[in-house]
Amino acid sequence: MRLFIFGYGFTGHALERRLAPKGWDVVGTTRSAPRDYDGADAVLIAAPPTAEGCPGLAALAPALAANPPAWLGYLSTTGVYGDRGGGWVFETSDLLAHSVEGARRAAAERGWLGHGAAVFRLPGIYGPGRSAFDRLRDGTAKRLVKPGHVFSRIHVDDLAAGLEASIARPRAGGLYNLTDDEPAPAHAVTTYAARLLGIEPPPETAFDETTLSPMARRFWAESKRVSNARAKAELGWRPAYPSYREGLAAVLAAGG
Numbered sequence: 001m002r003l004f005i006f007g008y009g010f011t012g013h014a015l016e017r018r019l020a021p022k023g024w025d026v027v028g029t030t031r032s033a034p035r036d037y038d039g040a041d042a043v044l045i046a047a048p049p050t051a052e053g054c055p056g057l058a059a060l061a062p063a064l065a066a067n068p069p070a071w072l073g074y075l076s077t078t079g080v081y082g083d084r085g086g087g088w089v090f091e092t093s094d095l096l097a098h099s100v101e102g103a104r105r106a107a108a109e110r111g112w113l114g115h116g117a118a119v120f121r122l123p124g125i126y127g128p129g130r131s132a133f134d135r136l137r138d139g140t141a142k143r144l145v146k147p148g149h150v151f152s153r154i155h156v157d158d159l160a161a162g163l164e165a166s167i168a169r170p171r172a173g174g175l176y177n178l179t180d181d182e183p184a185p186a187h188a189v190t191t192y193a194a195r196l197l198g199i200e201p202p203p204e205t206a207f208d209e210t211t212l213s214p215m216a217r218r219f220w221a222e223s224k225r226v227s228n229a230r231a232k233a234e235l236g237w238r239p240a241y242p243s244y245r246e247g248l249a250a251v252l253a254a255g256g
Contacts, residue, residue, distance in 0.1 A: 001019075001023060001024045001025070001041045001042070002024070002025045002026075002027065002039075002040040002041050002042070003015070003016075003019060003024055003025070003026045003027070003040060003041065003042045003043075003044065003167075004027050004028075004029075004036075004037055004040035004042070004043045004044070004069070005026065005027065005028040005029070005043075005044045005046060006029060006037075006043070006044070006045050006046065006047055006055075006056045006059070006060060007045065007046035007047025007048070007056065007075075008028025008029060008046070009046060010125065010127070010130060010156060011046055011075065011125065011156060011159055011160065011163075012026075012028050012044065012046055014127065014156040014157055014159065014160040015044070015160040015163055015164070016028070017160070018157075018160045018161065018164055019164065027040070037060060037063045037064075037067075038067070039067045039069075040069050041069055041070050041071070042069055042070065042071040042072075042073070042167050043060070043064065043069045043071070043072050043073070044073045044074075044075070044163065045057075045060070045072075045073065045074045045075065045112065045117070046075045048101075048104075048105075049104040049105060049107065049108040050104070051104075053104075053107070053108070053111075054104075054107075054108035054111055054112070056074075057108065057111045057112065057115075061115060064115060065115075068116075070170055071118070071166070071167045071170040072112070072115065072116060072117040072118065072172075073117060073118045073119075073120060073163060073166060073167075074108070074109065074112040074117045074118070074119050074120070075120050075122060076105045076106075076108065076109050076119050076120060076121050076122065077101070077102065077105050077121060077122055077123075078121045078122060078123045078152060078177065078179070078224070078226050079097060079099060079101055079102035079105060079222065080095045080097045080102050080105050080106045080109065080121060081093055081095060081096060081097070081102075081121075081222075081224055081226075082095070082096030082097050082098050082099075082102060082222060083096070083098070083221060083222040083223060083224065084096075084222075084223065084224040084225075085148075085223060085224075086148050086149065086150055086223045086224065086225065087224060087225065088224070088225045088226075088227055089177075089224050089225070089226055089227065090177070090227045090229070090230070091121070091175040091176065091177060091230050098221075099218045099219075099221075099222075100218075101215075101218070113173055116172035116173060117172070117173075118166050118170070118171060118172070118173070118174040118175075118176065119174070119175050119176070120159075120162070120163065120166075120176050120177075120178050121175070121176070121177045121178070121226070122154065122159065122178055122179075123151065123152035123153050123154055123179050123226055124151060124152070124153040124154075125153070125154055125155075125156050125159060126153060126154075126155060126156065126244075126247065126248075126251070127155055127156035127157065127251060127256065128251050128254045128255065128256030129256055130156075131193070131248065131251050131256055132189050132190050132192075132193035132194075132248065133193055133196075133197065133248070133251065133252065133256060134256075135190075136190070136193055136194055136197060136199065136201075136202075137197075141190055141193075141194075141201075141202050142190070142202060142205060142210065143187045143190045143191065143201055143202045143203065143204045143205060144186060144187060144204075144205055144206075144207050144210055144220075145185075145187050145204050145205065145206055145207060146185075146206075146207035146220065146223075148223065149185055149186075149207070149220070149223045150183040150184060150185055150223055150224070150225060151183060151184070151185070151186055151223075152179040152180065152183045152224070152225060152226040153179065153180060153184075153189075153244060153247075154178055154179050154180050154239070155180070155239070155240070155241040155247040155250065155251075157240065157241075157250075158178070158180065158239040158240055158241055158247075159178055161237060161239075161240065162176070162178040162231055162235060162237045163178075165231075165235040165236060165237040166235055169234070169235060169236075171234070174234070175230075176230055176231040176234070176235065177226050177227060177228050177230065177231060178228065178231055178237075179226045179227075179228045179239075180228070180239045180241060180242055180243055180244070180247065181228065181239060181242040181243060182242060182243035182244070183224075183225040183226065184243070184244055187204060188244075189244045189248070190202070192244065192245060192248060193248050196248055196249065196252050197252075207220065
């Protein structure tokens, strides 16, 4: 079995770690897809869209039409839902993206759904080498407090498990939120990570009193709770790390 990943990175590496021991040949690439793609059982598009559109769609669509895989997946973002004031969103919710990044993702979703892809809407992804621990250790962590504000998130290994479950149950045009079970405020995650490290967390800072980059401010402008009920029901998937607490403990145990 062969998996082709366009935009191999953090998620692709986690998926390869999961599939390679089961006999999968995993090929990852960035911008040279037409040259490298010569057929695969599964294809994952992980590269983000740009102002010019989705690079994977432009590079791969003709080759995929000529030699279609049994499974095609596209990694999108929960940013397509926009701000919901902390309310719950589901795959059936309207797309209300107001950010440039969210609008680009929504457009890319439409393109890939037209090619029969399963689309995965992802929140913040964390894991070894990419977590609150790294920011605490290098002194860049902040504990911003914005009342009522929550984020959803997912451990990268749970994300890889969800993708594997979809590969085993291919469904063209499937839409799935892959998140953990417990949306939580960002400052709670930082506080817990500091506790696991045995250090004092950074002081709490009111959101309105801090300076953020334009991109970070757009990110913080959105608050929502993302449901993973469909992925559980249709894929038979359950997050091994249902909240940031289990996930961070696993990251630390793995040396992260």
